[in-house]
Amino acid sequence: MSTIKVDTLQTRSGSTSAVTGAGSLKVDNLRGNTAAASITLGDGSNTLGALSTAGGVTITGEGGTVTTNLQQGLAKHWCSLNGTSTVAIRDSFNTASLVDSGTGTYSITSSNAFATAGDQCVTAAIVANKMQIDSAPSATVTTVVSKNASNSNTDSAYVSISCTGDLA
């Protein structure tokens, strides 16, 4: 075991400190040493893998035996809205706009598009009675409709959608 103790480590140009005495490391790229695509974090309990695959970073799951894809597991777009009177976004992520498309019908446009129209998985709820997809989703627009017990369109105070899928 060899130990190098140093307060400041500079790049070869000598102009920038890469390691400072405060315990900070400045670096642009991190790669695994044994395997370039794998880095273990913290006490060794969690490993980031598949680092050489764009969009495919994996992380150890809760059980510790399999890995799951970090990017694929993230919701890419969600919106909580008030669908009565003048429709309004309560809170959202990656949402560009909300349009009142008729009674109980709401078109939500995402800021960053999905890679393929209709490829995103949409879950929508929690309203007067039930929610449906109103028209085929595009890569950016999801239109949902709220229905009452008689299957008629009805405005709802609480409408939620969340979308997972591949970003463009």
Add this chain to the structure above:
Amino acid sequence: MSTLVTNTITGLSTAANITIGSTPVVSASANSLTIRGEGSNQTSIQQGLCKCWIHLTGSGTPAAADSFNVASVTDTGTGRYTINIATDFGNANYTCAGMSGNDGTTTGDRGQVIDLTPTAGAFALRNIDTDSTNPVDDTNILLNFHGDLA
């Protein structure tokens, strides 16, 4: 095996930018870490994470078959449940999506309705038969929540 021990990692060229393998990760503002998605766009890790989910066994004595960030479940009547969130959201404006049914014996359609005005720490759900609009207990009630934590 090589081990690097440090407290903080900062981008050298641009302090907020670090590339891990071939994946750019950007920490441009507090509590917002972005990662490149499947294509070329960046997406927020924190905003994309499901902050609370539950597989609720809603029949008999309601209980979580499995859950994340759920403190407890309160039975408030037939088909009515309050999900008490362990680490609260920052506000009551989070999203909730769900579905329900029994183990292959569901009759009628199902819907999930907000039973009371949501709060940052509790969500009151009414699970209904959409044909009759009556609240019903179901063996499987699945919910996930997205929003901003406190």
